Structures are given as structure tokens and as C-alpha cells.
Amino acid sequence: MLVRFAGFCLLLIVLLQSCAEVFELPAPVPPPRITGVRPDRGVADVAVIITGENFSTTLANNAVKFNGKPATVTRATATQLTALVPAHAGTGTVEVVVRKKATTGPAFTFFETPVVAGISPDRGPAGTVVTLRGNYFDTTAANNTVRFGGQVGEDFNWRAYGRQFERNRGFDPNGPAFDDWRQARGGFRGDWTPTADDTVTIQGDIYEGYSGRNQVTATLAPPFQIASTDDYHVSGGNTLA
Structure with a gap:
């Protein structure tokens, strides 16, 4: 009887060890971390490089948001993501989500793309003063650049x-x-x-x-x-x- 009990205990130990090997949990995946955003300002569709660590090398596993608005990720490595700024994003933080784990980085300053609705006059020699009408111009003159x-x-x-x-x-x-x-x-x-x-x-x-x-x-x-x-x-x- 004692021999049977010892054999049963030995069999139970072997089974428990086998189950432990089968159901061994994988090592936890560390959350992503942002160390830099370049450039840190721009307009819609500008390609922004986000540097950091623990990103996924698979594009679909990375999600990037500018001020809460989803962006298109065009390139991904473990330490660098490239994303296009979405339209009308507004100024706010950059967020990266990798396999449901999120992290936020520095703020991105968003500028709406200027829209020119009219030019007056529409012709003239060099030195002619021209007035532009439209939307999304900066109220500080030095921040606006006009090219012909x-x-x-x-x-x-x-x-x-x-x-x-x-x-x-x-x-x-x-x-x-x-x-x-x-x-x-x-x-x-x-x-x-x-x-x-x-x-x-x-x-x-x-x-x-x-x-x-x-x-x-x-x-x-x-x-x-x-x-x-x-x-x-x-x-x-x-x-x-």
C-alpha cells in the first residue's frame, strides 16, 4: 500500500512539472517610451520621426496620435516610428500605443496650412505692394513667408x-x-x-x-x-x- 502511494505521489509530481512547462507564461512586454519628436511643429501630412524604445517592428502593431487624432504610420523599427501628421490635428501631445500599451511624449505644435483666397493686385513690376486674403495666416508678421x-x-x-x-x-x-x-x-x-x-x-x-x-x-x-x-x-x- 505504501509503495502504491509513493508511486502515485511521484506520478503527480511529474504531471505538475509537465503542466508548469506547458503553461509557462511569456515574459511581460515592456511598454513603449518616447524620447524625442522631430520636427516638433508643422502642418498636415508632414512626416514626423518619433524616437524611443520598445516599438513594434510590425506597422499594424503601432498606433500614433497627435492631440488625440490618429496618424498614419509609414515606417517602424524597434526604436523609431515615422508618422504623417493628420489634418486639423491641433496642438497637443504625441501618443504612441503598442499592443494596447500607451505612452505620451512631448507636445507637437500644429499649424493649419495657409489658404490664399485672393491677391490684389495680381500683376505689377518688382516692388509692387501685394495684399493676400485668406485663412490661417499668423498674426505675427515675422512668422509668415510669402514666395512668388x-x-x-x-x-x-x-x-x-x-x-x-x-x-x-x-x-x-x-x-x-x-x-x-x-x-x-x-x-x-x-x-x-x-x-x-x-x-x-x-x-x-x-x-x-x-x-x-x-x-x-x-x-x-x-x-x-x-x-x-x-x-x-x-x-x-x-x-x-
Whole structure:
């Protein structure tokens, strides 16, 4: 009887050990932590890099919110997430949720994308004062930048200009004055912002012109001078990067 009881106890111990191995609980997953947000301000659809730790390498396991509004996560590693700022997010904290565990980081300052509804006047020479009407302008003048040009994508702005001037000949009772002149010039500028802290600028200008002139050349024989007319050519340009 005692032998049977000892065998039963031994069998029970083996079963308990087997169950403990089968139902061993996995190690707890640590919560995510945010150490930085870059850039920390911007408009809708700006790509923001969130650095930290304990993020999931699977995109679907990461959720990012700006001021409580869900954002689209485009890239994920264990220490870095890239998310697009949602429209009309407003200013507020950045939140990251990984497998139902949440953490908050620093605040993100949101700016609504300016909307231009009208320009007055819509044409004029350089130096013309232009008034823009629209929404979401900053009330501090220094915080607003106005460019006359265009934009390619989210990080490249360009502008170009051209100007031509021509002055007709003056009046000379003895004949043509040959004092007309004409000149044309043009230029461009491109600003590329690959990151929040880097900006690459390339600009250039070119000009060309002709000026009519009367030229007198001295000679050794009578009448000791010869008058002639021609066009004086000027041209040039520059490039800056």
C-alpha cells in the first residue's frame, strides 16, 4: 500500500512539472517610451520621426496620435516610428500605443496650412505692394513667408523672374542718335528642404544687352577723326549654391 502511494505521489509530481512547462507564461512586454519628436511643429501630412524604445517592428502593431487624432504610420523599427501628421490635428501631445500599451511624449505644435483666397493686385513690376486674403495666416508678421513661385512636392519651392527693357533712340537734328539700348535679364531660385534642419538653396541670374553708341576714332590724316556707330554688347550671369 505504501509503495502504491509513493508511486502515485511521484506520478503527480511529474504531471505538475509537465503542466508548469506547458503553461509557462511569456515574459511581460515592456511598454513603449518616447524620447524625442522631430520636427516638433508643422502642418498636415508632414512626416514626423518619433524616437524611443520598445516599438513594434510590425506597422499594424503601432498606433500614433497627435492631440488625440490618429496618424498614419509609414515606417517602424524597434526604436523609431515615422508618422504623417493628420489634418486639423491641433496642438497637443504625441501618443504612441503598442499592443494596447500607451505612452505620451512631448507636445507637437500644429499649424493649419495657409489658404490664399485672393491677391490684389495680381500683376505689377518688382516692388509692387501685394495684399493676400485668406485663412490661417499668423498674426505675427515675422512668422509668415510669402514666395512668388511654385512648389514641387512637400519639400521643394521654386521661383523665377524675367525682365526686359528697351529705350528708343533719342532725337538728333543731324541724323540718327544711335543712343538706343535694350537689355533682358532673368533668374531662378530653388529651395529644397530634405529634413527639418537642412535647406539647400540654388539660385542664378543671367543678363544680356546692347547699347547703341557713337564712336570717334582719331587718325593721322585729315580730317584726323572718323565717326562711326555700333552696338556695345554686354552679358553675364552668376550661380550661387
